[in-house]
Amino acid sequence: MILSSFKMVDTKLTVRMILSVFVVFLASRAAAEQVPTIMWSSQSYLHDLPPARAGHSLSPIDLQHDYLDTILAKHPQLIVLFIQDKLSLDDFSQYGDVYNGNSNGGLFSNLKSSMDHASSSLVLASELPASPGLHGNQVATYLEGRVDGSVIPVELSLTEIRTDGKKLPLDKNCLIRVQLPPAEGSIEESLRRNNDIIGSVIKSLPKEIDFTILLTANRPSKVSVVLPSHDSLSSGRHLLADGDAIDDSTFTFINATKDSSCAVYLYATDVSFLVAKLDESTPFEDTVNLTGVVPTSQTVTCANGTVELALKYSDVGNLKNLDMIIPFDVNKRQWSLGNITLQYNYQSDQQTVRGSDMLVPKFTATPRKMSFHCDKPNKFKELSTDKDNNTKGVITFQGLQVQPVDISNGAFSDANECVGFFTAPIWMGLLTSIILTLVLAFGMMMIMSLKTMDRFDDPKGKTITVNVAD
Amino acid sequence: MSLYLYGGYTGTVFFILVLVGVYYALSGQGYRFDFGWFLTETSPYMWANLGVGLTISLSVVGAAWGIFTTGSSIVGGGVKAPRIRTKNLISIIFCEAVAIYGIIMAIVMLQIIEPFDADMARYEVRKANFMAGYSLFGAGLTVGLCNLVCGICVGIVGSGAALADAQNGSLFVKILIVEIFASVIGLFGVIVGIIQTSRVSMGNKA
Numbered sequence: 001m002i003l004s005s006f007k008m009v010d011t012k013l014t015v016r017m018i019l020s021v022f023v024v025f026l027a028s029r030a031a032a033e034q035v036p037t038i039m040w041s042s043q044s045y046l047h048d049l050p051p052a053r054a055g056h057s058l059s060p061i062d063l064q065h066d067y068l069d070t071i072l073a074k075h076p077q078l079i080v081l082f083i084q085d086k087l088s089l090d091d092f093s094q095y096g097d098v099y100n101g102n103s104n105g106g107l108f109s110n111l112k113s114s115m116d117h118a119s120s121s122l123v124l125a126s127e128l129p130a131s132p133g134l135h136g137n138q139v140a141t142y143l144e145g146r147v148d149g150s151v152i153p154v155e156l157s158l159t160e161i162r163t164d165g166k167k168l169p170l171d172k173n174c175l176i177r178v179q180l181p182p183a184e185g186s187i188e189e190s191l192r193r194n195n196d197i198i199g200s201v202i203k204s205l206p207k208e209i210d211f212t213i214l215l216t217a218n219r220p221s222k223v224s225v226v227l228p229s230h231d232s233l234s235s236g237r238h239l240l241a242d243g244d245a246i247d248d249s250t251f252t253f254i255n256a257t258k259d260s261s262c263a264v265y266l267y268a269t270d271v272s273f274l275v276a277k278l279d280e281s282t283p284f285e286d287t288v289n290l291t292g293v294v295p296t297s298q299t300v301t302c303a304n305g306t307v308e309l310a311l312k313y314s315d316v317g318n319l320k321n322l323d324m325i326i327p328f329d330v331n332k333r334q335w336s337l338g339n340i341t342l343q344y345n346y347q348s349d350q351q352t353v354r355g356s357d358m359l360v361p362k363f364t365a366t367p368r369k370m371s372f373h374c375d376k377p378n379k380f381k382e383l384s385t386d387k388d389n390n391t392k393g394v395i396t397f398q399g400l401q402v403q404p405v406d407i408s409n410g411a412f413s414d415a416n417e418c419v420g421f422f423t424a425p426i427w428m429g430l431l432t433s434i435i436l437t438l439v440l441a442f443g444m445m446m447i448m449s450l451k452t453m454d455r456f457d458d459p460k461g462k463t464i465t466v467n468v469a470d
Numbered sequence: 471m472s473l474y475l476y477g478g479y480t481g482t483v484f485f486i487l488v489l490v491g492v493y494y495a496l497s498g499q500g501y502r503f504d505f506g507w508f509l510t511e512t513s514p515y516m517w518a519n520l521g522v523g524l525t526i527s528l529s530v531v532g533a534a535w536g537i538f539t540t541g542s543s544i545v546g547g548g549v550k551a552p553r554i555r556t557k558n559l560i561s562i563i564f565c566e567a568v569a570i571y572g573i574i575m576a577i578v579m580l581q582i583i584e585p586f587d588a589d590m591a592r593y594e595v596r597k598a599n600f601m602a603g604y605s606l607f608g609a610g611l612t613v614g615l616c617n618l619v620c621g622i623c624v625g626i627v628g629s630g631a632a633l634a635d636a637q638n639g640s641l642f643v644k645i646l647i648v649e650i651f652a653s654v655i656g657l658f659g660v661i662v663g664i665i666q667t668s669r670v671s672m673g674n675k676a
Contacts, residue, residue: 334501367501420502422490424511432516434483439527441476448472 034125035135035220036089037063038115041212045074046120057125060135064142067124072146072173077210079175081143082198083136085182087217089125095191107191110199111215118213126216134218140177149174154201176201187221251399252291254298256309262302263407264309264328265371269399273322275346275353276392286348288319305330306338307404318348324395328404335405336365337372344393355391366416371403373415514603514672515583521610522579525663528614529572532621532656536565539625540632547636554635557642561628564653568621571660575613578664579606584673595674602670609666616659623652 034057039046050066058066071079092098097106105112115121129138144151149172178201183190198215205211252271257263269291276285290313297312306327313322322345327338340359346352366372377400403412422430494503540561548555583606586599631645 364507414498416501420499424508424513427508428512428516431512432520435520437479441479445472445476 033057033128033220034089035128035217036087036092037067037124037126037135037139037214037216038111038122039067039071039124039212039214040115040118040121041071041077042119042210043074043077043212044119045070046122046212049122052122052124057127059127060129060138063124063126063139067122068139068142068146071212071214072143074173074210074212076149076172077212078205079143079147079173080201080205080211080213081136081140081175081177082180082194082201082213082215083140083178084180084194084215084217086219086221087215088220088222089123090222091191095188107188107195110195110202114198114202114213128219136216136218139214139216143175144177147173147175151175151177154178250292252293254295254309254311256298256300258300258302262300262307264300264307264404265402265407265412266309266326267399267401267412268397270397272396273319273344274392274394274396275319275344277353278390278392284353286318286346288317288346290316290322307335309404318346320345320347322393330368330405332368334365334367337363337402340395342393342395353391353393355393357391357393359394363418369406370414370416371401371412372418373401374418375399377418510600513588514600517603517607518579518583518672521606521608522576522583524607524610524614525579526572526576526614529575529617529621530569532618533565533569533572534621535618536568536621536623536625536628537562539622540565540628543629543632547632551636553639554632554642558628558632558635560646561624561631561649564624564628564649565621567653568617568624568656571656572613572617575609575660575663579609579667582606582667582670582672584671586672586674591674598670599672602672605666605670609663612666613659613663616662617656620652620656620659623655624649627652 037058049070092108095107096112097103126135128135152174154176178197180194180197181190202213250269252266252268254266255263256266271290271293273288273290274285275288277283293313293316295311296314297310299310301308301310307330308328309326311322311324311326313319313324315321323343325341327340329336329338341356342359343356345354363372363374363377375398377397401412401415406413491503494500540558544555544558544561582602586595588596588599591599627645627649631642631649634645635642
């Protein structure tokens, strides 16, 4: 009875829940393009404004109409506007020491203490204006246009804010606009500097005038990266990346394209070349890091059945030049890596090493239409060292991904990993364990089929008694 | 009850293997289901040592089974006819011979196992070492299984011989002829095993 009544309510609730999840989903798509607008005031009128709705980002019109107009309508007060270059709501969680009950706000300590002492506050999320809009500047322009008192811009590098020099008319609104300096150095340093500026501005405000302080930013600090190959609704997560932080020296990407049917992509997070002299008396070894170095020339040649990538590096550190030819054997169903030939010329103060080598890789063949990926390929082993010069040159890749045929959409296809789910040692262990458990099972079967002799058992006969003499 | 136990164990192992195979097939990784890869990537040492282990262990199991079958008959028959005890030790010796074949083959196979440098090996060296591994595994199975069934067979025949001898002394020699034929099959296994392992060698040279 209870269950049936629950069921009747349940369908409505489920529909509503699904709808709200859907809406939050859609809204969260825009989550990364929001900029927080935070306002707090010594008066409590902010409580009367429409509250912030979770997941909702205000359009500029709504922000102006619902919130900024009300702020401007209050006389007389001091409106202080802080414009930061980049800010996201996530920055507060990351740098604001929020997981500590007694925290003072971390790198936002002055913000937190000022908001705590304010009579009312609001945290809103605003949409970015149409490109190339800068949200903070737009808010500033709107307020400057409508405020009836004076507008006092504050210079950036001020460590002491002088407002006592200027007369503040006590019956009008005034706008103090502080453009916080853009980020230099690490994020923590710039946030700390902004915190100090905010603190000193707030401290220097005259106490007798009511104030409303706004903190907003021109752009969000975290941008979402949308992968082109994923359907926008089916991928539930975004990669939130710091847009400025791609460092070209941490990977090597070689795109050797001759035409649409002959192209080789090679990617590695680490490329290094080991050169050694195999003298017994004075052994010498050196490693040259080629990660992020653009090769002097990269050419690809396609014949039927083979694709060859020729790379030349010159003048990298002590390595005068390195010529590398990486051949791929391609047939209709699969492609595989052939023997790599190297020719190198290395000169340093101690040694000159010159030679040519051939490396034989031991990778399985990859089906066509797939790339090959290996995180720690340890199979480029030199097998024929140059015996005349007694030298050795080995190239190692880490995080290698390579595809010589069937490149489509300008990106790597699905990767054939060099390490599968069952590796060879796992299979060996499984086989031996199965044999041993078979032996165990056989033994158990034998033991459990042992029977005691019951031919002469007679339940009705006389029981045997054995007298034990002490 | 034991049927459920063994059926369950076999079923579980088989189910897991089928599950893995179907997963590979359905996720577009069918190329990974590769016996060739399995045979060329697993170490030849595993195969060789499995062969050695199987040789000695299966031979000993066969010999033991035979001895206990014959032995219990001799002991039982010897209660009423004590004259059979010494003569029927021949059956025990035939069973023991099977174990001796096993240990000789195991020692011969052990001498063949040598270390080799897998990473640096040329193609011919790897080929020779893998062939040695597989040959030793095959020889181990050959010798082990042959001796296993030979031992069981000699044991049952010997048991019959002992009990017949207890009844009628002239029957022993006739049944001994059957036992000799039974014992020869173990020898066949050893001969084939020797041929299998005679031409293989492991090491960095081959």
